Amino acid sequence: MEKAVFVALDFDSQNKVHELLAKLGQPQETYLKIGMELYYHYGSDFVEKLVNQGYHIFLDLKLHDIPNTVYQAARQIAHLGIFCTTIHALGGSEMIYAAKKGLIDGTPTGNNTPKLLAVTELTSISEKILANEQNCSLSMTDQVVSLAQTAKKAGADGVICSPLEVKKLKKQVGSDFLYVTPGIRLSNSTTDDQKRIATPQKAKEFGSSALVVGRPITQAEDPALVYREIKKEFE
Numbered sequence: 248m249e250k251a252v253f254v255a256l257d258f259d260s261q262n263k264v265h266e267l268l269a270k271l272g273q274p275q276e277t278y279l280k281i282g283m284e285l286y287y288h289y290g291s292d293f294v295e296k297l298v299n300q301g302y303h304i305f306l307d308l309k310l311h312d313i314p315n316t317v318y319q320a321a322r323q324i325a326h327l328g329i330f331c332t333t334i335h336a337l338g339g340s341e342m343i344y345a346a347k348k349g350l351i352d353g354t355p356t357g358n359n360t361p362k363l364l365a366v367t368e369l370t371s372i373s374e375k376i377l378a379n380e381q382n383c384s385l386s387m388t389d390q391v392v393s394l395a396q397t398a399k400k401a402g403a404d405g406v407i408c409s410p411l412e413v414k415k416l417k418k419q420v421g422s423d424f425l426y427v428t429p430g431i432r433l434s435n436s437t438t439d440d441q442k443r444i445a446t447p448q449k450a451k452e453f454g455s456s457a458l459v460v461g462r463p464i465t466q467a468e469d470p471a472l473v474y475r476e477i478k479k480e481f482e
């Protein structure tokens with residue numbers, strides 16, 4: 248996982264996924280993220296197909312429910328042979344603990360338990376939205392640190408956050424925890440709906456463990472070129 252670049256497959260059809268993978272021309276060790284869009288369309292068969300082809304799959308379903316429901320869902324997810332999955336840290340420590348236990352209990356003997364990543368504040372949330380809509384009196388960084396501390400205590404393996412928070416997180420939460428960062432944009436990319444962004448180079452300087460990149464790669468004229476550029480900048 249260290250220094251992985253997860254390509255976010257935010258597509259509405261399998262054909263588009265296969266077209267992109269053919270363009271990337273990458274062998275099996277590629278890290279891919281499957282999100283709600285593909286999962287709700289094709290279900291777990293599609294996930295298992297890519298797992299069986301040897302890809303490292305980040306299944307991003309962002310679970311957020313009562314602990315028992317999340318435990319049962321995580322137990323099912325653990326059968327799929329995926330590399331990591333997500334929950335919302337805002338669900339609280341009991342829910343995070345239940346997710347971790349579900350992943351452990353559901354992992355078939357001999358397989359690795361999927362890593363559990365807790366989403367802190369989405370990278371589409373600004374300081375202003377945090378204050379005005381979530382009524383949070385902490386600064387963004389302090390709120391992310393607080394959620395990460397809760398997630399770590401409850402057994403998560405890492406968090407999803409913006410690269411902008413990683414430096415402080417490493418100091419206050421520790422280096423023995425994963426900091427996986429979306430909100431990645433090259434200096435010439437559009438920001439789209441992302442608010443807390445950084446370049447791969449900056450993410451590297453701040454200490455991100457891994458990147459999540461969607462549109463800058465998937466919507467590029469030459470996705471393989473951009474993918475290689477991002478990997479080179481980050482590694």
Ligand SMILES: O=C(O)c1cc(=O)[nH]c(=O)n1[C@@H]1O[C@H](COP(=O)(O)O)[C@@H](O)[C@H]1O
Pocket residue numbers: 255257282307333366368369370371407408429430431439441459460461462463
């Ligand atoms: O959990 C995530 O992966 C995630 C968390 C977050 O805070 N922000 C965020 O953008 N993501 C995901 O990362 C990807 C970013 O996509 P792009 O903005 O197209 O690079 C999307 O698949 C999002 O679902």
